[in-house]
Amino acid sequence: MVGGATRTKAYLKRHRNERLVALSFLAPNLIGFIALTVLPILATIYISLTEWNLLKPPQWLGFDNYLKIFVSKRFLQTLGNTAYYTIASVPVGIILAVFLAVLMNGPRKKLNTFFRIVYYLPVISSTVAVALIWKFLYADDIGLFSYFFSSIGLTAPKFLTSTQWSMTSVVIMSVWKGLGYNIILVLAGLQGIAPTYYEAAEIDGANGWDRFWRVTLPMLTPTLFFMTIMSVISSFQVFDQTKILTDGGPGFSSTSIVYYIYNLGFVNMKFGAACTVAVVLFALILLLSMIQWALQKKWVNYDA
Amino acid sequence: MAKKVLALVLTALMAISMLTFATADSGKVDLRLFFWFDVTDLGDWQKTIDEFKTAHPEINVIIEGASWEQYWTKLQTQATSGSVADVFGMVSMYSQDYINNGVTLGLGDLMKADNLDPSMYYQAIMSAYSDGTQYHCLPYDMSTMLMLVNKDILAQCGVDFKPDGYTMDEFMAAMKKIKDGGYYGVNIQPKDWAYYDIMTRAGYNLLDDKGHLNLNQDGVIKTTQWMADLVKDGYMPITTPDLDLFASGKLAMTSVNPEWVSTYTKTMKANLDVIPYPTDVAGGKCVAEGGAWAIYSGTKHPKEAWELLKTLTSAKNAVSMVGASHRGIPPTTDEASKESMINSPYAVPHSQRYIDMLASSTRVDYPHRTEVETEMKAELSLIYTGEVSAADGLAEFQATADDIMNQ
Numbered sequence: 001m002v003g004g005a006t007r008t009k010a011y012l013k014r015h016r017n018e019r020l021v022a023l024s025f026l027a028p029n030l031i032g033f034i035a036l037t038v039l040p041i042l043a044t045i046y047i048s049l050t051e052w053n054l055l056k057p058p059q060w061l062g063f064d065n066y067l068k069i070f071v072s073k074r075f076l077q078t079l080g081n082t083a084y085y086t087i088a089s090v091p092v093g094i095i096l097a098v099f100l101a102v103l104m105n106g107p108r109k110k111l112n113t114f115f116r117i118v119y120y121l122p123v124i125s126s127t128v129a130v131a132l133i134w135k136f137l138y139a140d141d142i143g144l145f146s147y148f149f150s151s152i153g154l155t156a157p158k159f160l161t162s163t164q165w166s167m168t169s170v171v172i173m174s175v176w177k178g179l180g181y182n183i184i185l186v187l188a189g190l191q192g193i194a195p196t197y198y199e200a201a202e203i204d205g206a207n208g209w210d211r212f213w214r215v216t217l218p219m220l221t222p223t224l225f226f227m228t229i230m231s232v233i234s235s236f237q238v239f240d241q242t243k244i245l246t247d248g249g250p251g252f253s254s255t256s257i258v259y260y261i262y263n264l265g266f267v268n269m270k271f272g273a274a275c276t277v278a279v280v281l282f283a284l285i286l287l288l289s290m291i292q293w294a295l296q297k298k299w300v301n302y303d304a
Numbered sequence: 305m306a307k308k309v310l311a312l313v314l315t316a317l318m319a320i321s322m323l324t325f326a327t328a329d330s331g332k333v334d335l336r337l338f339f340w341f342d343v344t345d346l347g348d349w350q351k352t353i354d355e356f357k358t359a360h361p362e363i364n365v366i367i368e369g370a371s372w373e374q375y376w377t378k379l380q381t382q383a384t385s386g387s388v389a390d391v392f393g394m395v396s397m398y399s400q401d402y403i404n405n406g407v408t409l410g411l412g413d414l415m416k417a418d419n420l421d422p423s424m425y426y427q428a429i430m431s432a433y434s435d436g437t438q439y440h441c442l443p444y445d446m447s448t449m450l451m452l453v454n455k456d457i458l459a460q461c462g463v464d465f466k467p468d469g470y471t472m473d474e475f476m477a478a479m480k481k482i483k484d485g486g487y488y489g490v491n492i493q494p495k496d497w498a499y500y501d502i503m504t505r506a507g508y509n510l511l512d513d514k515g516h517l518n519l520n521q522d523g524v525i526k527t528t529q530w531m532a533d534l535v536k537d538g539y540m541p542i543t544t545p546d547l548d549l550f551a552s553g554k555l556a557m558t559s560v561n562p563e564w565v566s567t568y569t570k571t572m573k574a575n576l577d578v579i580p581y582p583t584d585v586a587g588g589k590c591v592a593e594g595g596a597w598a599i600y601s602g603t604k605h606p607k608e609a610w611e612l613l614k615t616l617t618s619a620k621n622a623v624s625m626v627g628a629s630h631r632g633i634p635p636t637t638d639e640a641s642k643e644s645m646i647n648s649p650y651a652v653p654h655s656q657r658y659i660d661m662l663a664s665s666t667r668v669d670y671p672h673r674t675e676v677e678t679e680m681k682a683e684l685s686l687i688y689t690g691e692v693s694a695a696d697g698l699a700e701f702q703a704t705a706d707d708i709m710n711q
Contacts (some may be wrong), residue, residue, distance in 0.1 A: 011353060022511070024313065029661050051402075053402065053405065054380045054381065054384045055380070055383050055384070055405030055406070055407055056405050056406070077423075140541075140542045141541065141542070158689070161542050162689065163686070163691055186359065248682075249681075249682055249685045250682075250685040250689050250691060251682050251683065251685060251686040251691070252682050261680060266376075266377050266380070267674060267675075267678055268674055268675040269380065269401070269674065270675070277561065282638045
């Protein structure tokens with residue numbers, strides 16, 4: 001019995017030491033995560049319950065900011081703008097990526113490589129630089145698009161200076177810029193599909209469209225699910241494009257939720273209200289992600 | 305194993321603590337100076353700063369710069385953390401926020417001790433820098449707007465140049481001729497204090513009895529609609545993205561402050577001059593805003609900071625840094641300051657007009673100005689692009705603005 005107790009002590013001591021070693025290796029990352037992620041989130045939640053202009057100490061308001069924000073026409077407008085951006089950009093971006101990736105997955109390796117590079121170049125370019133170029137392309141009267149329209153006898157829409165087109169123009173630019181990244185993800189998914197499925201389909205008499213619809217697409221659903229979740233999250237965080245292309249205008253027609261947070265905080269110096277919107281955005285993205293996660297059982301096929 | 309890990313951690317901690325060392329005490333006072341310097345700006349200010357350093361060898365000036373937009377974000381975060389620079393730049397549009405929130409040091413005692421007479425500055429701008437009992441900032445320049453004209457385009461299109469400005473009818477006739485000549489006529493689409501400037505020049509009072517902004521009045525609506533119609537009629541370009549049609553010789557007239565005059569006179573080979581806005585009303589006031597310097601209320605070196613501030617806002621600096629470069633209107637009322645701007649190599653024949661207008665200048669200030677101007681900018685962009693009429697747009701804006709100002 002004494003020998004057994006001694007062996008248990010030694011066992012516990014060795015495991016405690018191993019835990020300490022593991023903790024010491026995890027510590028730098030944990031400290032960074034707590035200091036740079038957890039604490040700022042907690043601070044944001046606290047500040048959302050106050051009125052604070054940075055120049056004086058925060059003043060406690062309780063849930064007043066939350067009550068005001070849900071009846072604020074500006075908040076509802078920017079929420080609508082962001083929802084439109086998400087609904088327009090995510091499906092278009094994914095469908096285009098699938099279409100182009102299937103084309104680039106053919107037998108002509110050099111041509112595939114060339115197009116993959118071409119489509120990926122915008123992804124690695126600075127969003128600000130790309131937005132500045134597109135701003136010139138979209139310009140009324142002097143922009144390239146305006147010239148193309150006029151050369152075929154049409155009048156170009158006012159891409160950046162009309163409320164009807166401003167957000168759509170941001171969507172077009174964003175889809176163009178992010179296409180390469182989505183293509184790479186789809187290509188990776190396509191190359192993970194075992195050729196035996198296609199062989200079996202051919203033997204069963206499936207044509208090209210059947211093979212795409214009944215083999216490729218179902219096998220791609222895990223990739224598409226990942227792309228959908230990530231695209232929705234990033235579309236709710238759109239900022240650079242709206243700031244550079246349209247400055248959120250005309251009016252507030254292309255102001256996204258994050259740009260609205262920036263305006264509230266850094267222009268109007270209302271950090272309490274800005275943090276409130278940030279918390280609401282966080283909750284919204286979390287909710288949408290949870291809904292998508294729950295729905296994956298219905299359409300995502302994880303069969304190997 | 306645990307002992308080895310513990311030993312490693314302790315060694316690392318010791319090494320980190322050895323790497324941090326105290327700065328040797330050099331006996332000099334370090335003054336931090338924070339401003340929205342860009343490449344050309346710093347060169348202009350550096351001369352004044354170097355002269356100050358020579359005159360005060362016991363003071364070391366540490367220059368910190370940021371772009372215009374980043375400057376205000378950084379200043380706010382510095383104010384929160386109590387790390388604002390000893391001397392920092394300020395503008396009349398935002399000064400009251402910082403004064404009212406205790407970021408700036410009151411200069412009353414310092415000015416009294418040195419017998420510094422504030423009447424050496426134009427009084428129109430000084431109200432922006434006061435808390436009602438004492439000044440918190442001193443100005444280094446002022447700014448107001450005039451129409452810069454490319455006389456070569458006017459000559460080409462057969463339009464007479466009128467140095468004293470045009471009546472509204474004369475102006476519209478000129479616009480038509482310029483458009484027929486293949487050019488854009490004018491660019492005046494202001495969405496900030498320059499908008500107030502146009503309205504006050506036309507004789508409108510923009511503040512109601514409560515001191516709140518009121519744009520929903522007939523004259524303001526009519527003038528705003530006139531500017532929107534200039535776009536509709538093809539005389540004014542819709543906002544072009546950072547492409548300066550005036551600089552590329554496609555636009556006959558544009559609304560500018562003195563700094564932009566010097567930018568164009570440096571880069572354009574054209575006959576340029578300034579004229580007042582077209583109007584049928586005499587005696588309207590111009591709106592003047594400007595830049596200033598302030599001392600941080602938490603500075604550990606108020607006397608040294610005051611010496612630097614006096615240098616940066618002196619009449620001598622106004623002459624050499626502001627007037628001579630046509631960077632702005634010198635804020636000091638002495639003759640040398642006025643002449644420095646008129647005789648600047650970047651001046652246009654009637655640059656004197658900028659100074660003459662200050663005699664009847666005013667400011668438009670009201671509660672929650674920054675937040676209201678965000679809404680104003682958005683609504684004016686809809687009006688200028690023709691999405692809404694001036695009447696509808698300004699009515700909607702006024703309702704929103706009233707809610708904000710009544711907070």
